[in-house]
């Protein structure tokens with residue numbers, strides 16, 4: 001239980017952004033009494049968390065994960081989708097936004113949130129362990145380590161070799177920097193949030209909290225002023241007039257039936273910060289009476305502030321994973337993905353002794369941020385063309401989609417051992433369909449949300465995924481390790497279709513099928529084939545776990561929830577600081593943007609609290625950044 005009667009700052013949620021803000025605040029002013037209330041458990045040195053390759057095993061139901069099931073969607077032929085949220089870096093893919101993404105945020109009326117302010121923060125937070133990293137965009141002293149991981153898979157190498165020979169329209173470079181905020185349409189290496197020295201996952205809990213001097217996982221044992229209370233959820237914010245003075249919270253055990261027993265209160269004399277992510281933060285606001293009058297009336301919550309944007313503007317990216325068989329000599333992560341400890345054992349020694357091998361890996365070694373050629377633009381159809389002209393032409397640094405091979409199939413379609421598999425994943429960088437998330441209970445923070453991500457409800461979104469699936473398929477079937485397609489991970493083409501000839505639709509049992517020639521003709525798809533692809537996408541499209549935007553930093557008139565200092569409109573002493581504040585999507589995996597938001601929020605909060613960044617505990621880089629912003 002919390003040790004102090006009253007804290008200076010209370011955080012609801014202890015994920016990517018919160019750990020940075022709390023860790024930096026406590027370094028800047030060790031006398032600050034800070035409480036983090038976190039729904040999940042501690043991850044300190046847990047082997048399934050710090051050993052990178054085990055991430056798929058973490059996706060089950062548990063205390064660290066919340067699964068949000070959507071309403072049934074017409075665009076997905078009546079299917080629901082399930083989106084988990086959690087307090088970790090997940091798949092460990094290091095991907096940064098495009099510079100224009102942040103400039104678009106600033107243009108919406110958010111001074112200090114453009115690329116010139118945020119790129120230095122993205123540099124600040126990292127130590128880029130890739131020797132060729134440019135110091136103008138990559139950091140060398142930050143807590144979060146970025147490397148290529150402890151192994152180089154043949155799948156990644158072959159993807160780049162194949163792309164170099166097959167795709168004459170685009171460049172391939174082994175030393176390309178795909179995450180310099182501007183490079184697109186280049187095939188290159190894909191890096192990871194893995195510390196090269198230890199082979200461990202590099203996350204904000206370990207590098208901003210657990211490493212603090214005197215920090216103790218158990219607040220009762222702590223001699224530190226920063227306490228973390230895990231396995232508890234914040235129900236709502238407590239106000240005195242319009243000033244936030246604390247939060248009510250409950251433990252999972254306190255919930256019986258629909259209603260938790262009497263919640264406890266943690267008081268905050270200076271600031272309450274909601275950092276519960278794109279699902280958690282709007283839910284806390286709604287339970288606190290902040291949101292649209294209609295939504296709050298539906299769940300019997302008295303409205304305190306009318307902010308119809310709460311829970312709206314839900315963004316994600318749309319994922320498609322196609323599955324292929326790989327040659328038996330491929331170094332794939334299937335065994336580790338299966339969670340079978342016997343399969344993991346052979347890799348443990350190498351990881352423990354040198355931080356290397358397949359356990360220090362996430363299966364993704366290469367990829368491309370794709371934009372279409374003029375020929376492909378035609379293939380993408382009229383709905384996309386309109387989007388292209390209105391959105392992409394003026395933003396040459398924005399990708400349309402990502403395409404990356406995975407050494408091991410995410411879908412778990414691996415036939416029985418010892419077969420090896422690889423995947424070809426693609427996701428849409430800026431889906432046009434925007435969803436929502438709202439509460440269904442006024443009091444129970446574990447109650448399911450009413451949630452619809454609206455996947456594929458815009459026609460351009462499905463054309464992009466279809467185009468990427470076809471591109472990925474052409475590359476996959478030319479890779480040396482290709483041994484056929486796994487039927488369950490592909491569209492059901494009619495057996496007489498040329499899109500399903502023997503070399504392209506080998507079923508699970510045709511393991512001897514090798515790659516086609518590099519100059520084999522491109523597969524031609526009929527209207528019926530295209531329908532089969534669309535049906536497959538509707539049946540399988542999934543989340544990239546990149547939920548954002550549900551407490552958008554915009555003007556109040558345009559549906560905003562927080563201003564550009566992250567203050568919730570109409571209230572005092574209440575900020576939101578996590579990915580939910582993103583006013584528009586970013587064309588990237590989102591952890592990097594959450595890191596940047598954490599760094600930016602720290603500077604804003606330090607300033608509000610009157611903390612001098614001249615303090616000796618703050619290093620010079622940070623001082624300079626604060627002065628520059």
Ligand SMILES: Cc1cc2nc3c(=O)[nH]c(=O)nc-3n(C[C@H](O)[C@H](O)[C@H](O)COP(=O)(O)OP(=O)(O)OC[C@H]3O[C@@H](n4cnc5c(N)ncnc54)[C@H](O)[C@@H]3O)c2cc1C
Nearest residue numbers: 013015016017039087090091092093234280545578579591
């Ligand atoms: C499975 C998965 C894989 C991912 N893979 C990648 C990847 O490879 N690369 C990448 O860049 N990004 C990845 N992401 C996305 C990245 O993890 C998120 O973008 C980032 O963590 C968001 O940071 P945040 O601070 O906004 O929220 P989070 O890090 O989600 O933190 C929110 C925290 O609040 C807690 N919480 C929620 N409700 C409450 C409540 N009521 N009370 C108290 N606590 C609460 C949650 O438990 C959580 O810990 C992945 C995400 C997931 C889920």
